[in-house]
Amino acid sequence: MKYFDVKTYLKEKKELVDKTLDNILPKKDCFPPQLHSAMRYCLFSGGKRLRPILVLAAAEAVGEDQHKLLKEACALEMIHTYTLIHDDLPSMDNDDYRRGHLTTHNVFGEAIAVLAGDALQTEAFSILSETEKSCFSPEIKIKVIRLITAACGSRGIIGGQTVDLESEGKEISMELLDYIHSHKTAALITASVLTGAVLANADKDQLTDLNNYGDAIGLAFQITDDILDITSSTEQMGKTVGKDQRMKKATYPSLVGLDEASRLQQELYKKSIDAISSFDEKAKPLREIAKLIIERKN
Amino acid sequence: MKYFDVKTYLKEKKELVDKTLDNILPKKDCFPPQLHSAMRYCLFSGGKRLRPILVLAAAEAVGEDQHKLLKEACALEMIHTYTLIHDDLPSMDNDDYRRGHLTTHNVFGEAIAVLAGDALQTEAFSILSETEKSCFSPEIKIKVIRLITAACGSRGIIGGQTVDLESEGKEISMELLDYIHSHKTAALITASVLTGAVLANADKDQLTDLNNYGDAIGLAFQITDDILDITSSTEQMGKTVGKDQRMKKATYPSLVGLDEASRLQQELYKKSIDAISSFDEKAKPLREIAKLIIERKN
Numbered sequence: 001m002k003y004f005d006v007k008t009y010l011k012e013k014k015e016l017v018d019k020t021l022d023n024i025l026p027k028k029d030c031f032p033p034q035l036h037s038a039m040r041y042c043l044f045s046g047g048k049r050l051r052p053i054l055v056l057a058a059a060e061a062v063g064e065d066q067h068k069l070l071k072e073a074c075a076l077e078m079i080h081t082y083t084l085i086h087d088d089l090p091s092m093d094n095d096d097y098r099r100g101h102l103t104t105h106n107v108f109g110e111a112i113a114v115l116a117g118d119a120l121q122t123e124a125f126s127i128l129s130e131t132e133k134s135c136f137s138p139e140i141k142i143k144v145i146r147l148i149t150a151a152c153g154s155r156g157i158i159g160g161q162t163v164d165l166e167s168e169g170k171e172i173s174m175e176l177l178d179y180i181h182s183h184k185t186a187a188l189i190t191a192s193v194l195t196g197a198v199l200a201n202a203d204k205d206q207l208t209d210l211n212n213y214g215d216a217i218g219l220a221f222q223i224t225d226d227i228l229d230i231t232s233s234t235e236q237m238g239k240t241v242g243k244d245q246r247m248k249k250a251t252y253p254s255l256v257g258l259d260e261a262s263r264l265q266q267e268l269y270k271k272s273i274d275a276i277s278s279f280d281e282k283a284k285p286l287r288e289i290a291k292l293i294i295e296r297k298n
Numbered sequence: 299m300k301y302f303d304v305k306t307y308l309k310e311k312k313e314l315v316d317k318t319l320d321n322i323l324p325k326k327d328c329f330p331p332q333l334h335s336a337m338r339y340c341l342f343s344g345g346k347r348l349r350p351i352l353v354l355a356a357a358e359a360v361g362e363d364q365h366k367l368l369k370e371a372c373a374l375e376m377i378h379t380y381t382l383i384h385d386d387l388p389s390m391d392n393d394d395y396r397r398g399h400l401t402t403h404n405v406f407g408e409a410i411a412v413l414a415g416d417a418l419q420t421e422a423f424s425i426l427s428e429t430e431k432s433c434f435s436p437e438i439k440i441k442v443i444r445l446i447t448a449a450c451g452s453r454g455i456i457g458g459q460t461v462d463l464e465s466e467g468k469e470i471s472m473e474l475l476d477y478i479h480s481h482k483t484a485a486l487i488t489a490s491v492l493t494g495a496v497l498a499n500a501d502k503d504q505l506t507d508l509n510n511y512g513d514a515i516g517l518a519f520q521i522t523d524d525i526l527d528i529t530s531s532t533e534q535m536g537k538t539v540g541k542d543q544r545m546k547k548a549t550y551p552s553l554v555g556l557d558e559a560s561r562l563q564q565e566l567y568k569k570s571i572d573a574i575s576s577f578d579e580k581a582k583p584l585r586e587i588a589k590l591i592i593e594r595k596n
């Protein structure tokens with residue numbers, strides 16, 4: 001790997017992911033069309049595809065052919081999208097914009113938004129349990145499903161979203177904020193990295209290293225989000241910004257100030273790079289993604 | 299099997315299922331407690347446990363020890379409960395009572411109800427992908443996950459609920475009503491029977507027979523529900539009755555009349571018994587459950 005441009009890498013992988021998602025998801029006109037249109041609407045509203053790309057990049061770091069695991073990578077994007085659709089609901093964060101477009105419930109109504117989210121979660125596990133056209137053994141597939149359910153369940157993402165909602169307008173401790181961030185955001189990012197690693201047959205040491213890498217970039221990603229909510233514009237972000245302050249949501253900048261939040265960001269970046277120091281140049285994409293995560297502007 | 303009393307059978311199995319559910323689900327005080335309390339609230343509000351019992355009875359018919367597959371059976375009840383919690387939401391069927399108790403969103407609020415439903419779906423797949431304390435091979439577990447996701451996804455239960463919602467207040471064809479019932483209700487009932495059969499290593503013919511049995515009792519179950527919504531009381535049913543008519547929901551009785559609906563019920567019962575005629579007396583519970591399904595009063 002001589003010259004490596006991370007933006008080109010991300011663009012290429014995003015295209016691969018988008019194409020695969022389009023292939024594996026039921027078409028818009030598949031009965032019932034309203035439901036399938038809603039499932040596709042949020043999924044194809046311009047996400048960065050960070051989670052599936054992390055699946056691919058982690059597999060690459062371990063030496064696996066990425067084309068083998070495109071479908072499994074897409075399952076992670078479906079899970080991420082389902083959580084976005086439900087988090088945006090009026091009874092939850094009540095958000096009008098997401099990825100620069102009206103939120104799903106604003107276009108299709110609340111009932112269809114709930115159902116589209118539900119169906120995307122089911123569809124993800126359906127893809128992960130496909131055996132006919134899969135390159136992976138049932139042993140490996142079960143391991144992947146198990147690790148993803150641990151990241152997504154009531155002691156993972158959903159636990160994080162629950163505490164986030166309950167904490168609105170309250171002063172919370174750094175400990176609780178860490179719980180929210182590590183569960184609501186970092187858990188699925190780490191699960192994405194580990195999905196790629198398990199599918200690529202990573203050994204125990206590699207799994208530990210990649211787990212640490214995932215935790216560090218996952219938390220860094222959320223701190224960056226918090227910082228951008230203060231310093232960025234709605235136009236740049238594609239979603240409503242300044243909302244954390246209005247909703248009196250606790251964030252790293254609100255708890256420790258912008259300077260300390262930036263310092264933490266850098267510390268986590270360093271931690272993520274250190275975690276995968278024993279990997280060779282095939283981990284270059286993972287290293288560059290870590291850098292981009294803290295430098296991103298949206 | 300000399301003397302067999304189906305009510306005793308159902309009571310014993312229900313107790314086994316309830317005990318297992320209590321063991322495998324995170325405790326109420328597990329962090330975050332609001333979420334775990336809500337997950338348990340609807341799950342332990344007195345369901346009949348028909349789906350997990352069908353898993354056990356189907357496995358018994360094929361000759362498998364039921365104690366081996368209690369956890370997998372409970373996963374089906376979790377999925378059923380998640381769909382109930384979401385179906386009851388204000389944006390969906392807007393129901394105040396379920397299983398004789400206030401609905402989850404009426405007790406915990408809408409946000410927690412959405413999240414508790416989400417988490418119960420995830421938890422079901424988590425249990426189905428457990429390998430450490432499981433009696434089943436990854437091959438079999440993957441097959442079960444795959445068949446359940448097919449029954450629950452956008453071309454299964456969620457598709458059925460979507461069309462049901464869209465059809466409110468409209469005159470619909472018998473074809474569409476069949477779609478709603480076979481997807482919203484029968485799909486998970488058939489999936490429960492097949493889960494037991496696959497876990498018990500049923501052969502291809504047995505799977506076909508049990509599939510037909512499941513489809514027949516699944517549809518019979520829904521027609522009975524429709525009839526009871528007209529002829530029963532809220533007290534007996536534990537949920538709001540007479541609602542189909544008020545909501546102008548199409549049902550079998552409204553489309554073909556009560557008499558024809560009862561005739562259909564009987565026809566489906568006969569079909570279910572014929573489907574499993576090649577099974578020996580170990581299928582007695584399945585036969586008695588089919589009878590009870592059309593004779594039940596709640």
